[in-house]
Amino acid sequence: MPELPEVEAARRAIEEHCLGKKIKRSIVADDPKVIDGVSPSDFQASLLGKTIVAAHRKGKNMWLELDSPLFPSFQFGMAGAIYIKGVAVTKYKRSAVNDTDDWPSKYSKLFMELEDGLELSFTDKRRFAKVRLLEDPKSVPPISELGPDALYELLPIDEFVESLSKKKTAIKALLLDQSYISGIGNWIADEVLYQARIHPLQQASSLSKESCVTLHKRIKEVIEKAVEVEADSSQFPSSWIFHSREKKPGKAFVDGKKIDFITAGGRTTAYVPELQKLTGKQAGKAPSRSTKQSFDKDENEDEDGEDEYELGSEKETVKKPKKGQKRSGAMKSLVKRKSKESSSNEDGDGGKEKKTTKLSKIRKTKVETSKK
Incomplete structure (x- = not known):
């Protein structure tokens, strides 16, 4: 799913190819679930004739600065992706738009043609993304509610250690909390915890100073490396747990060591029990393993843990079986x-x-x- 490196790759592609160019034409999908708070016609009219001045990002959110308000902003959700015709932009499996598909894709939510003929499109097959038209995107939710950006604004080491000492929640859940650090999603959290040799369920405040320092270092290293290779996962180091975290339980290994799967922070979590052990008062406690069902459920959640399914009321009425009857x-x-x-x-x-x-x-x- 798109996390900080994927969104940063999209931002940099726009920065390299689209700045200083006027928007000649736009097509906005009639999809109020994704196009949030503005009609397609008003959106299109607001973009026409404007020049793209800059591309900004915070966490997993991106917005385009035009030569005058309003500005389009993008919350990528589960499968949001930027495509520029004729330009290679990092893909990930859930974006589901292939080079052989029609252009613009049927999943396009916002299409723009620039004055030099360059065309770009924001697509979203799964419809968890949000595309908005805002006067100042960083002053309103969700961007205004984000914590420091994990790439550009990570707390200095001393402040980071101090902040963790006050958090009584599990470290994996804390890393996924976008109001604490923005941009870290499920795969990055698993990766940095594996490399720091920290159990995902370890209470943050119980971490030693040494572990906190190591975690801070790994967050920087993992994100900087992923950004350096433009989020192309084929170029991630072979020693990363990333390459095996989506394999089936019992068949997932990294450096010859078994990967196990549990639920942490509401998400299916990959970790190596041999290397990532609970310590202190939590030592020896066996975490509940993820069932196969919860392992598969990640395919139906967005990066903030939102479930794709629309569940019914919690208060369900089921008729009790009468004597001699089987359960319904x-x-x-x-x-x-x-x-x-x-x-x-x-x-x-x-x-x-x-x-x-x-x-x-x-x-x-x-x-x-x-x-x-």
Whole structure:
């Protein structure tokens, strides 16, 4: 998914090829889920005749500065991507736009033709991105709510160590918190924790100063390397856990060591148990493993943990089976789903599993019914 390096690669491509050029034509998709707060016609009219002055980024968000307001801003979501016709811009598998596809792609949400004939498009197949037209993008959410940018604004080492000492949440969850550090998503968090030899569920405040210093160093190194190669994952060092983190449980290894999968920060998390151990008061506690279902669920979440599925009401009504009757399909589905939830839900520090009261009631009802 697009994280800081992917968005930075897109920003730099626009900076290199599009600055100083006037927008000759634009096409904005009629998709209010992505095009947020403005009609396509108003969006198009606002861009026409304007010159692209600069391309900015903070965290996973990018915006174009034009010679006068309003400015288009892009929250990339799960599969948002920038394409410039005839220019190689880093791709990632979920962008799902191929060189052989029609141009502009049917997934294009904002298309612009510049005065010299250059064309660029922001696409989004999964429709979790947000494209807005704003007077000052950095002064309003989501950009105004972001913490320091992980590439350009990472806290000095002493301040970083001090800030971690005050955080009682699990370190993986903290790294994913965009209000704490912006730009780190799931794969970067897994990578830096692996390289720093820190367990994803280790409470941040319990980390030694040495571990904090190492983590700070790894964040800088991983992000700078990913940006250096323009987010081309084929050029990431072969020793990175990145190359194996999407393999099936039991078949994932890095440097000959087994990769395990757990849920941390609400996300499927890859780590190496042999190297990343819980320490201090958490030592010896066995974290709950991700089930195959939660491993697959990452395919349906955006980078901030938003689920693609639209779930129904939490208060579900399922008819109880009468004597001699089998469970209904709805009852079986509810029990199965609640069972999965109870085995995968963890607290912020990776502690005790939450009990599923509704599941207990269903099981009790079944027992009582069978006794009658």
